[in-house]
Amino acid sequence: MSTDSVATESAAAASNLLRAAFPGRDLTHHDDMGFEAEVRKPWSQTCWIPSTAYVSLATSQEVADALAIIQKTGSKFAIRGGGHNPNAGFNSIENGVVLDLSRLKSKTLEEDGVAHIGAGNTWGEVVLADGSQVSANAETNSDLFWALKGGGTNFGVVTRFDIATYPLIKTQYTISLYDGSDMSPIINTSTEVHKAMEADSNIGFFVNFRSGIVVVGLLYADTPAEPPNVFDAFSKLPSLQANVVPTTNGTILSLAKAMARPEDTLRRAISTVTTEPSKELYEGINKIFQEVTRGLPDAVQIHYTAQPVGPSCVEAGIGQGGNPLGLKKVMQDWWVFTAEWAGEDNDAVASKALSELSKGTRRLARELGLLLEYVSSTFAGAPDDVLGSYGAENVKGLRTVAAKYDPDGVFQSLQNGGFLLRNLVV
Structure with missing residues:
Protein backbone atom coordinates (compact mmCIF):
# COMPACT_ATOMS: atom_id res chain seq x y z
CA MET A 1 0.00 0.00 0.00
CA LEU A 101 -7.86 25.35 19.19
CA SER A 102 -9.90 28.46 18.43
CA ARG A 103 -12.62 27.52 20.95
CA LEU A 104 -10.10 27.56 23.83
CA LYS A 105 -11.15 31.13 24.63
CA SER A 106 -11.38 31.10 28.42
CA LYS A 107 -10.24 34.27 30.21
CA THR A 108 -10.06 34.62 33.98
CA LEU A 109 -8.22 37.00 36.29
CA GLU A 110 -7.19 35.92 39.79
CA GLU A 111 -6.88 38.24 42.80
CA ASP A 112 -3.09 37.89 42.66
CA GLY A 113 -3.11 39.51 39.22
CA VAL A 114 -2.47 36.36 37.19
CA ALA A 115 -4.57 36.06 34.05
CA HIS A 116 -5.42 32.60 32.68
CA ILE A 117 -5.79 32.88 28.90
CA GLY A 118 -6.97 30.07 26.64
CA ALA A 119 -4.74 29.30 23.63
CA GLY A 120 -7.58 30.06 21.20
CA ASN A 121 -7.65 33.73 22.06
CA THR A 122 -6.21 35.93 19.35
CA TRP A 123 -4.23 38.51 20.79
CA GLY A 124 0.73 27.46 30.57
CA GLU A 125 -0.92 24.67 30.63
CA VAL A 126 0.36 21.91 28.26
CA VAL A 127 -1.18 18.66 26.88
CA LEU A 128 1.45 16.02 26.08
CA ALA A 129 1.28 13.35 23.40
CA ASP A 130 0.29 10.67 25.92
CA GLY A 131 -2.74 12.75 26.91
CA SER A 132 -1.40 13.92 30.24
CA GLN A 133 -1.92 17.56 31.21
CA VAL A 134 0.97 19.36 32.87
CA SER A 135 1.83 22.88 33.95
CA ALA A 136 5.11 24.41 32.87
CA ASN A 137 6.61 27.45 34.60
CA ALA A 138 9.82 28.58 36.26
CA GLU A 139 9.25 26.21 39.21
CA THR A 140 7.29 23.28 37.73
CA ASN A 141 8.59 21.40 34.70
CA SER A 142 11.02 24.27 34.22
CA ASP A 143 12.85 22.43 31.44
CA LEU A 144 9.64 22.28 29.40
CA PHE A 145 8.95 25.93 30.19
CA TRP A 146 12.42 26.80 28.86
CA ALA A 147 11.91 24.76 25.69
CA LEU A 148 8.50 26.25 24.92
CA LYS A 149 10.09 29.71 24.64
CA GLY A 150 10.63 29.28 20.92
CA GLY A 151 10.65 25.50 20.61
CA GLY A 152 7.26 25.45 18.91
CA THR A 153 5.05 22.37 18.73
CA ASN A 154 7.81 19.84 19.37
CA PHE A 155 6.70 18.90 22.88
CA GLY A 156 2.96 19.25 23.36
CA VAL A 157 -0.09 21.42 22.76
CA VAL A 158 -0.26 24.57 24.88
CA THR A 159 -3.89 25.04 25.88
CA ARG A 160 -3.58 27.88 28.39
CA PHE A 161 -1.18 30.68 29.22
CA ASP A 162 -0.88 31.96 32.79
CA ILE A 163 0.27 35.56 32.53
CA ALA A 164 1.34 38.02 35.21
CA THR A 165 -0.64 41.22 34.60
CA TYR A 166 0.31 44.85 35.08
CA PRO A 167 -1.40 48.22 34.54
CA LEU A 168 -1.63 49.19 30.88
CA ILE A 169 1.62 50.85 29.81
CA LYS A 170 1.22 54.47 28.81
CA THR A 171 2.33 54.80 25.19
CA GLN A 172 2.78 57.78 22.92
CA TYR A 173 2.73 56.93 19.24
CA THR A 174 2.61 58.41 15.76
CA ILE A 175 2.24 56.51 12.49
CA SER A 176 3.22 58.44 9.36
CA LEU A 177 3.36 57.93 5.61
CA TYR A 178 6.38 59.02 3.53
CA ASP A 179 7.20 59.27 -0.15
CA GLY A 180 9.48 56.31 -0.84
CA SER A 181 11.27 58.05 -3.72
CA ASP A 182 13.42 59.97 -1.22
CA MET A 183 14.94 57.06 0.69
CA SER A 184 18.30 58.39 1.88
CA PRO A 185 16.95 60.83 4.54
CA ILE A 186 14.48 58.20 5.78
CA ILE A 187 17.30 55.67 6.18
CA ASN A 188 19.58 58.20 7.88
CA THR A 189 16.86 59.14 10.36
CA SER A 190 15.96 55.49 11.03
CA THR A 191 19.54 54.63 11.96
CA GLU A 192 19.76 57.67 14.25
CA VAL A 193 16.60 56.66 16.12
CA HIS A 194 17.95 53.13 16.41
CA LYS A 195 21.13 54.45 18.05
CA ALA A 196 19.03 56.48 20.48
CA MET A 197 17.37 53.27 21.72
CA GLU A 198 20.65 52.31 23.43
CA ALA A 199 20.39 55.29 25.76
CA ASP A 200 16.60 55.28 26.22
CA SER A 201 14.89 51.89 26.33
CA ASN A 202 11.47 53.59 26.18
CA ILE A 203 12.07 54.41 22.52
CA GLY A 204 10.67 52.06 19.89
CA PHE A 205 9.85 52.30 16.21
CA PHE A 206 9.26 50.33 13.04
CA VAL A 207 9.74 51.14 9.36
CA ASN A 208 7.74 49.38 6.65
CA PHE A 209 9.11 49.72 3.10
CA ARG A 210 6.82 49.29 0.10
CA SER A 211 7.05 50.25 -3.56
CA GLY A 212 6.92 54.07 -3.51
CA ILE A 213 5.75 54.28 0.11
CA VAL A 214 7.35 54.06 3.55
CA VAL A 215 5.31 53.72 6.76
CA VAL A 216 7.01 54.76 10.00
CA GLY A 217 5.71 54.09 13.49
CA LEU A 218 7.30 56.12 16.29
CA LEU A 219 6.61 54.66 19.74
CA TYR A 220 7.47 55.75 23.27
CA ALA A 221 6.67 53.81 26.44
CA ASP A 222 5.35 56.88 28.27
CA THR A 223 3.30 59.98 27.52
CA PRO A 224 5.74 62.91 27.74
CA ALA A 225 4.59 66.50 27.18
CA GLU A 226 6.79 66.55 24.07
CA PRO A 227 7.91 63.59 21.95
CA PRO A 228 11.60 62.65 22.29
CA ASN A 229 13.88 65.04 20.41
CA VAL A 230 15.20 62.17 18.31
CA PHE A 231 11.75 61.86 16.70
CA ASP A 232 11.90 65.45 15.42
CA ALA A 233 13.95 64.49 12.38
CA PHE A 234 11.12 62.28 11.08
CA SER A 235 8.54 65.04 11.44
CA LYS A 236 10.78 67.44 9.47
CA LEU A 237 11.44 65.17 6.49
CA PRO A 238 10.16 66.79 3.27
CA SER A 239 8.96 63.36 2.11
CA LEU A 240 6.31 63.28 4.88
CA GLN A 241 2.91 62.89 3.21
CA ALA A 242 0.51 62.36 6.09
CA ASN A 243 0.20 61.38 9.72
CA VAL A 244 -2.03 58.34 9.37
CA VAL A 245 -2.27 58.21 13.18
CA PRO A 246 -1.44 61.63 14.70
CA THR A 247 0.61 61.79 17.88
CA THR A 248 -1.57 60.08 20.49
CA ASN A 249 -1.24 59.54 24.23
CA GLY A 250 -2.65 56.06 24.68
CA THR A 251 -1.76 52.57 25.81
CA ILE A 252 -0.42 49.41 24.21
CA LEU A 253 -4.06 48.38 23.72
CA SER A 254 -5.07 51.57 21.92
CA LEU A 255 -1.93 51.31 19.76
CA ALA A 256 -2.85 47.78 18.74
CA LYS A 257 -6.34 48.97 17.79
CA ALA A 258 -4.92 51.92 15.83
CA MET A 259 -2.69 49.58 13.84
CA ALA A 260 -5.42 47.05 13.10
CA ARG A 261 -6.74 46.96 9.54
CA PRO A 262 -8.98 44.65 7.51
CA GLU A 263 -7.00 41.91 5.80
CA ASP A 264 -7.59 41.16 2.13
CA THR A 265 -8.04 37.57 1.03
CA LEU A 266 -4.68 36.83 -0.57
CA ARG A 267 -1.96 34.23 -0.87
CA ARG A 268 0.98 35.02 1.41
CA ALA A 269 4.54 34.01 2.26
CA ILE A 270 7.03 35.37 4.78
CA SER A 271 10.72 35.18 5.66
CA THR A 272 13.04 36.83 8.17
CA VAL A 273 16.66 37.74 8.85
CA THR A 274 18.23 39.16 12.01
CA THR A 275 21.10 41.65 11.80
CA GLU A 276 22.89 44.34 13.69
CA PRO A 277 21.86 47.78 12.40
CA SER A 278 23.79 50.02 10.03
CA LYS A 279 23.08 52.71 7.46
CA GLU A 280 25.01 50.77 4.82
CA LEU A 281 22.88 47.69 5.41
CA TYR A 282 19.61 49.66 5.23
CA GLU A 283 20.72 51.17 1.93
CA GLY A 284 21.85 47.81 0.57
CA ILE A 285 18.58 46.09 1.44
CA ASN A 286 16.63 48.85 -0.27
CA LYS A 287 18.76 48.39 -3.40
CA ILE A 288 18.07 44.65 -3.38
CA PHE A 289 14.37 45.39 -2.87
CA GLN A 290 14.27 47.71 -5.90
CA GLU A 291 15.99 45.11 -8.07
CA VAL A 292 13.78 42.25 -6.91
CA THR A 293 10.48 44.11 -7.34
CA ARG A 294 11.29 45.63 -10.72
CA GLY A 295 8.94 44.12 -13.31
CA LEU A 296 6.78 42.15 -10.86
CA PRO A 297 3.13 41.68 -11.92
CA ASP A 298 0.71 44.15 -10.35
CA ALA A 299 -0.95 41.25 -8.56
CA VAL A 300 2.25 40.56 -6.57
CA GLN A 301 3.19 42.91 -3.75
CA ILE A 302 6.44 42.63 -1.79
CA HIS A 303 7.17 44.68 1.32
CA TYR A 304 9.54 44.47 4.24
CA THR A 305 9.76 45.83 7.78
CA ALA A 306 12.64 46.74 10.07
CA GLN A 307 11.74 45.93 13.68
CA PRO A 308 14.47 47.23 16.01
CA VAL A 309 15.17 45.31 19.21
CA GLY A 310 17.41 46.62 21.99
CA PRO A 311 19.59 44.82 24.57
CA SER A 312 17.13 45.65 27.35
CA CYS A 313 14.43 43.69 25.53
CA VAL A 314 16.73 40.70 25.17
CA GLU A 315 17.71 40.87 28.85
CA ALA A 316 14.07 41.01 29.92
CA GLY A 317 13.30 37.89 27.90
CA ILE A 318 16.28 35.99 29.28
CA GLY A 319 15.15 36.91 32.79
CA GLN A 320 11.81 35.21 32.16
CA GLY A 321 12.82 31.60 31.63
CA GLY A 322 16.28 31.62 30.08
CA ASN A 323 17.66 31.98 26.57
CA PRO A 324 16.80 28.93 24.42
CA LEU A 325 16.77 31.23 21.36
CA GLY A 326 20.46 32.05 21.69
CA LEU A 327 19.77 35.79 21.52
CA LYS A 328 22.71 38.17 21.80
CA LYS A 329 22.52 41.28 24.00
CA VAL A 330 23.17 43.74 21.18
CA MET A 331 21.19 46.25 19.17
CA GLN A 332 19.52 44.38 16.34
CA ASP A 333 16.90 44.48 13.58
CA TRP A 334 14.42 41.69 13.04
CA TRP A 335 13.70 42.08 9.31
CA VAL A 336 10.37 40.74 8.12
CA PHE A 337 9.88 40.12 4.39
CA THR A 338 6.34 39.57 3.12
CA ALA A 339 4.89 38.60 -0.24
CA GLU A 340 1.15 39.00 -0.89
CA TRP A 341 -0.44 38.06 -4.18
CA ALA A 342 -3.59 36.95 -5.93
CA GLY A 343 -3.91 33.76 -7.96
CA GLU A 344 -2.01 30.46 -7.90
CA ASP A 345 -0.47 31.36 -11.28
CA ASN A 346 1.68 33.92 -9.43
CA ASP A 347 2.98 31.47 -6.81
CA ALA A 348 6.34 30.90 -8.47
CA VAL A 349 7.18 34.53 -9.23
CA ALA A 350 6.12 35.70 -5.75
CA SER A 351 8.10 32.98 -3.97
CA LYS A 352 11.16 33.67 -6.12
CA ALA A 353 11.08 37.41 -5.38
CA LEU A 354 10.67 36.84 -1.64
CA SER A 355 13.53 34.32 -1.59
CA GLU A 356 15.85 36.66 -3.49
CA LEU A 357 15.12 39.53 -1.09
CA SER A 358 15.63 37.41 2.02
CA LYS A 359 18.75 35.61 0.76
CA GLY A 360 20.20 38.85 -0.60
CA THR A 361 19.77 40.50 2.80
CA ARG A 362 21.40 37.58 4.59
CA ARG A 363 24.30 37.58 2.13
CA LEU A 364 24.86 41.33 2.44
CA ALA A 365 24.66 41.26 6.23
CA ARG A 366 27.24 38.48 6.34
CA GLU A 367 29.58 40.42 4.03
CA LEU A 368 29.27 43.47 6.30
CA GLY A 369 29.86 41.39 9.44
CA LEU A 370 26.38 42.27 10.74
CA LEU A 371 24.52 38.96 10.43
CA LEU A 372 23.05 37.47 13.61
CA GLU A 373 22.14 33.81 13.37
CA TYR A 374 18.84 34.05 15.27
CA VAL A 375 15.75 33.43 13.13
CA SER A 376 12.40 34.43 14.68
CA SER A 377 9.80 31.67 14.35
CA THR A 378 7.05 34.30 14.36
CA PHE A 379 8.19 35.72 11.03
CA ALA A 380 9.96 32.75 9.46
CA GLY A 381 9.08 30.97 6.25
CA ALA A 382 9.11 27.19 5.99
CA PRO A 383 12.64 27.08 4.45
CA ASP A 384 14.15 29.21 7.24
CA ASP A 385 16.35 27.34 9.73
CA VAL A 386 14.62 28.46 12.91
CA LEU A 387 15.70 25.85 15.46
CA GLY A 388 19.20 25.54 14.03
CA SER A 389 19.70 29.27 14.52
CA TYR A 390 19.40 28.86 18.30
CA GLY A 391 22.86 27.27 18.53
CA ALA A 392 24.11 23.70 19.02
CA GLU A 393 23.79 23.67 22.81
CA ASN A 394 20.22 24.95 22.74
CA VAL A 395 19.27 22.42 20.05
CA LYS A 396 20.73 19.68 22.25
CA GLY A 397 18.61 20.93 25.14
CA LEU A 398 15.45 21.04 23.01
CA ARG A 399 16.03 17.45 21.88
CA THR A 400 16.48 16.34 25.47
CA VAL A 401 13.19 17.96 26.49
CA ALA A 402 11.37 16.46 23.49
CA ALA A 403 12.65 12.98 24.33
CA LYS A 404 11.48 13.40 27.93
CA TYR A 405 7.97 14.75 27.31
CA ASP A 406 7.23 12.98 24.00
CA PRO A 407 9.24 9.74 24.26
CA ASP A 408 7.26 8.07 21.45
CA GLY A 409 8.00 10.96 19.08
CA VAL A 410 4.35 11.59 18.25
CA PHE A 411 4.90 15.28 17.53
CA GLN A 412 7.84 14.41 15.27
CA SER A 413 6.36 11.48 13.36
CA LEU A 414 2.68 12.42 12.99
CA GLN A 415 2.65 16.21 12.96
CA ASN A 416 2.37 17.47 9.40
CA GLY A 417 4.57 20.56 9.47
CA GLY A 418 6.20 23.25 11.53
CA PHE A 419 9.66 24.10 12.73
CA LEU A 420 10.28 20.60 13.99
CA LEU A 421 13.35 18.91 15.45
CA ARG A 422 13.01 16.10 12.90
CA ASN A 423 13.98 18.52 10.16
CA LEU A 424 17.36 19.41 11.67
CA VAL A 425 20.24 17.78 9.83
CA VAL A 426 22.55 17.80 12.87
Missing part, protein backbone atom coordinates in the same frame (compact mmCIF):
# COMPACT_ATOMS: atom_id res chain seq x y z
CA SER A 2 1.35 3.45 -0.93
CA THR A 3 2.26 6.05 1.68
CA ASP A 4 -0.62 8.26 0.51
CA SER A 5 -3.09 5.37 0.84
CA VAL A 6 -1.94 4.64 4.38
CA ALA A 7 -2.27 8.30 5.30
CA THR A 8 -5.76 8.45 3.79
CA GLU A 9 -6.92 5.35 5.69
CA SER A 10 -5.42 6.53 8.98
CA ALA A 11 -7.04 9.94 8.61
CA ALA A 12 -10.40 8.37 7.78
CA ALA A 13 -10.17 6.12 10.85
CA ALA A 14 -9.31 9.12 13.04
CA SER A 15 -12.18 11.08 11.52
CA ASN A 16 -14.69 8.38 12.40
CA LEU A 17 -13.47 8.16 16.01
CA LEU A 18 -13.41 11.95 16.37
CA ARG A 19 -16.97 12.17 15.05
CA ALA A 20 -18.08 9.77 17.75
CA ALA A 21 -16.07 11.52 20.48
CA PHE A 22 -17.10 15.06 19.52
CA PRO A 23 -20.56 14.86 17.94
CA GLY A 24 -21.48 17.89 15.88
CA ARG A 25 -17.97 19.31 15.90
CA ASP A 26 -16.02 17.03 13.56
CA LEU A 27 -16.34 18.33 9.97
CA THR A 28 -15.22 16.21 7.02
CA HIS A 29 -15.31 16.56 3.25
CA HIS A 30 -18.64 14.74 3.30
CA ASP A 31 -20.33 17.62 5.10
CA ASP A 32 -22.14 20.27 3.08
CA MET A 33 -22.28 22.88 5.85
CA GLY A 34 -19.31 24.35 7.61
CA PHE A 35 -16.56 22.54 5.72
CA GLU A 36 -15.60 25.38 3.38
CA ALA A 37 -15.60 27.83 6.27
CA GLU A 38 -13.07 25.61 8.08
CA VAL A 39 -10.89 25.37 4.97
CA ARG A 40 -10.85 29.16 4.57
CA LYS A 41 -10.12 30.11 8.18
CA PRO A 42 -6.35 30.64 7.79
CA TRP A 43 -5.02 34.14 7.05
CA SER A 44 -3.28 33.05 3.85
CA GLN A 45 -4.88 31.26 0.90
CA THR A 46 -1.74 29.12 0.68
CA CYS A 47 -3.11 27.31 3.74
CA TRP A 48 -6.59 26.73 2.30
CA ILE A 49 -5.95 23.00 2.00
CA PRO A 50 -9.03 20.77 2.42
CA SER A 51 -8.32 18.33 5.24
CA THR A 52 -9.90 14.99 5.97
CA ALA A 53 -11.36 16.32 9.20
CA TYR A 54 -11.45 19.38 11.42
CA VAL A 55 -12.17 19.02 15.10
CA SER A 56 -12.87 22.10 17.21
CA LEU A 57 -11.63 21.56 20.77
CA ALA A 58 -12.85 23.58 23.76
CA THR A 59 -10.97 22.17 26.78
CA SER A 60 -7.60 20.69 27.68
CA GLN A 61 -9.26 17.32 28.22
CA GLU A 62 -10.72 17.42 24.71
CA VAL A 63 -7.25 18.13 23.33
CA ALA A 64 -5.95 15.13 25.26
CA ASP A 65 -8.77 12.91 23.95
CA ALA A 66 -8.15 14.03 20.38
CA LEU A 67 -4.41 13.34 20.67
CA ALA A 68 -5.18 9.86 22.01
CA ILE A 69 -7.23 9.18 18.87
CA ILE A 70 -4.46 10.56 16.67
CA GLN A 71 -1.92 8.29 18.32
CA LYS A 72 -4.20 5.24 18.20
CA THR A 73 -4.90 5.58 14.47
CA GLY A 74 -1.48 6.90 13.43
CA SER A 75 -3.16 9.74 11.56
CA LYS A 76 -1.15 12.76 10.48
CA PHE A 77 -2.31 16.00 12.10
CA ALA A 78 -1.84 19.76 12.14
CA ILE A 79 -2.49 22.20 14.97
CA ARG A 80 -4.33 25.45 14.24
CA GLY A 81 -4.71 28.30 16.72
CA GLY A 82 -5.44 31.67 15.17
CA GLY A 83 -4.45 30.40 11.72
CA HIS A 84 -2.15 33.37 11.06
CA ASN A 85 0.95 31.39 10.03
CA PRO A 86 1.07 31.48 6.19
CA ASN A 87 3.36 28.46 5.77
CA ALA A 88 1.42 25.76 3.92
CA GLY A 89 1.12 22.61 6.00
CA PHE A 90 1.85 24.21 9.36
CA ASN A 91 -1.82 24.71 10.31
CA SER A 92 -3.30 22.70 7.45
CA ILE A 93 -2.97 19.19 6.01
CA GLU A 94 -4.41 17.28 3.08
CA ASN A 95 -4.60 13.64 4.26
CA GLY A 96 -4.98 14.22 7.96
CA VAL A 97 -6.76 15.95 10.82
CA VAL A 98 -6.66 19.60 11.88
CA LEU A 99 -6.91 20.13 15.63
CA ASP A 100 -8.55 23.57 15.88
